[in-house]
Amino acid sequence: MNEFDFIKTIKPSAYQQSSLIKGIGDDAAVFRQTHADIVTAVDTFVEGVHFSKETMSAHEIGYRALAVNVSDMAAMGAVPAMCLVSVVFSSEWKKEERIEIMNGIKTMGKKYQVDLIGGDTVSGESLVISITIIGYVDQDCARYRSTAEVDDVVFVTGTLGDSAAGLSILLGEQSGVGDVAYYIRRHTRPQPRVNFVQELNHLNRVTLNDVSDGIANEAAEIAEASQVDIYLDNTKVPVHDTFHQFDQDQQYSWKYFGGEDFEILGTVPSEEWEAIKRAATAVGVRVTKIGQVRQGEGLVYIQKDSKIEVLPKDGYEHKEIGD
Amino acid sequence: MNEFDFIKTIKPSAYQQSSLIKGIGDDAAVFRQTHADIVTAVDTFVEGVHFSKETMSAHEIGYRALAVNVSDMAAMGAVPAMCLVSVVFSSEWKKEERIEIMNGIKTMGKKYQVDLIGGDTVSGESLVISITIIGYVDQDCARYRSTAEVDDVVFVTGTLGDSAAGLSILLGEQSGVGDVAYYIRRHTRPQPRVNFVQELNHLNRVTLNDVSDGIANEAAEIAEASQVDIYLDNTKVPVHDTFHQFDQDQQYSWKYFGGEDFEILGTVPSEEWEAIKRAATAVGVRVTKIGQVRQGEGLVYIQKDSKIEVLPKDGYEHKEIGD
Numbered sequence: 001m002n003e004f005d006f007i008k009t010i011k012p013s014a015y016q017q018s019s020l021i022k023g024i025g026d027d028a029a030v031f032r033q034t035h036a037d038i039v040t041a042v043d044t045f046v047e048g049v050h051f052s053k054e055t056m057s058a059h060e061i062g063y064r065a066l067a068v069n070v071s072d073m074a075a076m077g078a079v080p081a082m083c084l085v086s087v088v089f090s091s092e093w094k095k096e097e098r099i100e101i102m103n104g105i106k107t108m109g110k111k112y113q114v115d116l117i118g119g120d121t122v123s124g125e126s127l128v129i130s131i132t133i134i135g136y137v138d139q140d141c142a143r144y145r146s147t148a149e150v151d152d153v154v155f156v157t158g159t160l161g162d163s164a165a166g167l168s169i170l171l172g173e174q175s176g177v178g179d180v181a182y183y184i185r186r187h188t189r190p191q192p193r194v195n196f197v198q199e200l201n202h203l204n205r206v207t208l209n210d211v212s213d214g215i216a217n218e219a220a221e222i223a224e225a226s227q228v229d230i231y232l233d234n235t236k237v238p239v240h241d242t243f244h245q246f247d248q249d250q251q252y253s254w255k256y257f258g259g260e261d262f263e264i265l266g267t268v269p270s271e272e273w274e275a276i277k278r279a280a281t282a283v284g285v286r287v288t289k290i291g292q293v294r295q296g297e298g299l300v301y302i303q304k305d306s307k308i309e310v311l312p313k314d315g316y317e318h319k320e321i322g323d
Numbered sequence: 324m325n326e327f328d329f330i331k332t333i334k335p336s337a338y339q340q341s342s343l344i345k346g347i348g349d350d351a352a353v354f355r356q357t358h359a360d361i362v363t364a365v366d367t368f369v370e371g372v373h374f375s376k377e378t379m380s381a382h383e384i385g386y387r388a389l390a391v392n393v394s395d396m397a398a399m400g401a402v403p404a405m406c407l408v409s410v411v412f413s414s415e416w417k418k419e420e421r422i423e424i425m426n427g428i429k430t431m432g433k434k435y436q437v438d439l440i441g442g443d444t445v446s447g448e449s450l451v452i453s454i455t456i457i458g459y460v461d462q463d464c465a466r467y468r469s470t471a472e473v474d475d476v477v478f479v480t481g482t483l484g485d486s487a488a489g490l491s492i493l494l495g496e497q498s499g500v501g502d503v504a505y506y507i508r509r510h511t512r513p514q515p516r517v518n519f520v521q522e523l524n525h526l527n528r529v530t531l532n533d534v535s536d537g538i539a540n541e542a543a544e545i546a547e548a549s550q551v552d553i554y555l556d557n558t559k560v561p562v563h564d565t566f567h568q569f570d571q572d573q574q575y576s577w578k579y580f581g582g583e584d585f586e587i588l589g590t591v592p593s594e595e596w597e598a599i600k601r602a603a604t605a606v607g608v609r610v611t612k613i614g615q616v617r618q619g620e621g622l623v624y625i626q627k628d629s630k631i632e633v634l635p636k637d638g639y640e641h642k643e644i645g646d
Contacts (some may be wrong), residue, residue, distance in 0.1 A: 021360060021465070022465065022467065025548075026398075026399065026467050026468055026469075026548075027364060027395045027398035027399050027468075027532065027533060028362045028363055028364035028395050028396065028398070028399045028401070028456075028458075029362070029363050029364065030360050030361070030362050030399070030460070030465045031360065031361050031363075032360045032361065032462065033356065033357075033361065034356075034357040034358070035357070037344060037353050037354065037355045038353070038354050038355065038356065038361065039351045039352070039353050040351055040352050040354075040407065040440070040441065040455075040457070041350060041351035041352065041407070041441055042407040042408075042409045042441050042442070042443045042453075042455060043409075043443055044409040044411065044443045044445050044453070045445075046411055046445055046446070046447040046448075048447075048448075049445060049446060049447060050445070072350045072351050073351065075349075075350035075351070076349065076350055076351045076353070078351070084363065084364070084365040084455055085365075086365045086366075086367040086409075086453045088367065088369055088451055117363070118363065118364055118365050119365070120365050120366055120367045120453070122367050122368075122369055122372060122373070123369070123372060124369040124371075124372060124449060124451060125369075125371075125448050125449045126447060126448045126449070128411055128447060128451050128453075130365075130367070130409045130443070130451075130453040132363075132365060132407055132455040133351075134363070135351075137353070139355065142344070142345065142353045144345065144349050145349055145350075146349075209350065210350060225348075225349075
């Protein structure tokens, strides 16, 4: 099967988005969007760097690649609509596996109404999946990182560190732990919080980021872009019921720096906190108040065991600033 | 310099497109387009497959990657507006070379008013550049491959085979040939025919394809999508003044199957042929009538030395059908 034939196999039999005029089959896809703003991002995944055959099936690799992109749309307050997929296949990936990667993308796309409207498959030395996602948001309602203000409540959906725990289990690093299926599913089948974010549409101001690189990094992005400091309370950061079974240092590392939980970290004026809780209840998602926005110049602090420390983005530059 | 810093170095200091609301710097870019249709495509280039350090500078690699995408917009009758770039860098590419690749993309972007609105750079085993291009076209005016009709004139811009000749020269396969700089430039610095295509906006029907894979393939795409046959006259297919200096078989192979000339192949009703010539004159581009659309089922024929043969897409399935 050559590359041209392969593109035909991934062409959907029908599209879900009414804004789409022309999908796969010409030099480019065509769509129209006259009443909403258009949101777009690209994310790339390299075998051996971002994923591996050892820990995920071909189907899961495809599913997860699109999920990461869908989560970017949630972070913007947008609804995902379409995607373009570029895949570099190495000869190690058999035809059946290639199709399974595309099927994983399709399964995720069906779940979140994301149409595959363009694609490009080429041969290379290692598997690279690059996805461009396109979504819609009401005019002037995209949610940016730069809008956090002093005294805002900081909140996060779901629980943190689960994906990193799942990966550790898949890598065979854990023995005798429970809830294995849960943690693995959280790693291989992330559920971007698109529905939750849509419930916030009526709010005048909410600052959002998705947890792709760990909340330490995501909070720092908000703090820097908004020129404020963010204070987090370690006792409030939500974890799964059985998360305490893991090594203490791993727990700490995973929940702040593990990333890939694809939950939503946000800030809102404190008077809107009740609205955030109602939105979460409406879509069956857990939400927790974990901190506060204060005056500052873009740092993230963590209150832990009666100490307040700067929380470094990547977990490597611990610097104590007071006790 | 880590990946995050690198993204900052490629962030433009200003954007050219007024439709852009938010460029690089958040989870996604945001734009608005309420009066035109939006056209988008992705193209991926792998080191060793699509390009090599042996034949092109880092700057040219970047320039050309975006040019290929811009040409897709021309093929749709669209004006390119924005792009998202994903690059997988291998350790063989030094910082200066990485920046030069991005500078090549920027140079091309400036020339065609294409804003770089999103990016993603990751590490991997070999260089992979994947570009998603976004362009605009008047509502319901995108040009498709499927609209050719019987008795249409078949035309092509510029000259064919030049890029393949340039590559052959760069690979050191030619000796004692002239016009070397011209052929090399045609390979390394393609000029997508965006301006020419814009001059056709007033035409009710014109079928377009860009010559990325050789006109044999591009003509077949039109013939198949439109369910017609296309007849080409070998004596009419335009070549550069000094093209006859090359080996006869190479000439034939390059002009039909060489591809990467990024000229425009099209069909129009014969009464519009004068309008096509005027459009070409207006933008200083050569245009040549090279054949005719006839009733059929999707094949391309070539009249050559008083014989008519099927022209295979890739040059490998020669089959004589009459003389």
